[in-house]
Amino acid sequence: MNRRNFFTGAAVAAASVSSVAMAALPEPVSQASADTAPPLAPPNGRPYHPVVTLNGWTTPWRMNQGVKEFHLVAEPVVREVAPGFFVNMWGYNGQSPGPTIEVVEGDRVRIFVTNRLPENTTIHWHGQRLPNGMDGVGGLNQPHIPPGKTYVKWCRWPWA
Numbered sequence: 488m489n490r491r492n493f494f495t496g497a498a499v500a501a502a503s504v505s506s507v508a509m510a511a512l513p514e515p516v517s518q519a520s521a522d523t524a525p526p527l528a529p530p531n532g533r534p535y536h537p538v539v540t541l542n543g544w545t546t547p548w549r550m551n552q553g554v555k556e557f558h559l560v561a562e563p564v565v566r567e568v569a570p571g572f573f574v575n576m577w578g579y580n581g582q583s584p585g586p587t588i589e590v591v592e593g594d595r596v597r598i599f600v601t602n603r604l605p606e607n608t609t610i611h612w613h614g615q616r617l618p619n620g621m622d623g624v625g626g627l628n629q630p631h632i633p634p635g636k637t638y639v640k641w642c643r644w645p646w647a
Contacts, residue, residue: 512599512637513549515558517581527589535591546586554595557588562603577604598640600632607631
C-alpha cells in the first residue's frame, strides 16, 4: 500500500465526542524531544515492519474492538531548531511536525483529534486520496474543531 491509497474509497465522518465518550479516549502520548525515536514495534494488530521517522517518532495506538485508535492533540509547541534557537509553533502531541501514524492495508482506523490551540482547526491529510468531507477545509467540506473540543475521524477500508 502506498500513501496515496491510504484513504481511497473510505467512508469517513467527523463528529463531536460527547463527555461520556471522552472517558474512553485513548491517552494522548506527547514527545518532548526532537530526537529520532526508535521504531514502535506493533504490540497488537496486523504485523508489519515499522518505519524509522527521522527527527520524529511514531504515535502509539490501541486496538479497540478491531479498530486501531490514535489520539492527536493539536497544541502550541516550542522546538529547538538549532542549538539555543527555540521557535514557538503549532504541532501535534508536543512536536512539529507531528508524529507518524502507521497503518497497514486492511486496518480499520479511528483518529481522535483534540484541539488545544487558541482557535479553530482541522487536519488536511497531505498526499492522501480520500473523500471530500475528510479533506480538512473547515467550514467548507468539514466542520471546524473548536478550541477545547475533540472530534473523531474514522475510516473503514473497503478491503478490510
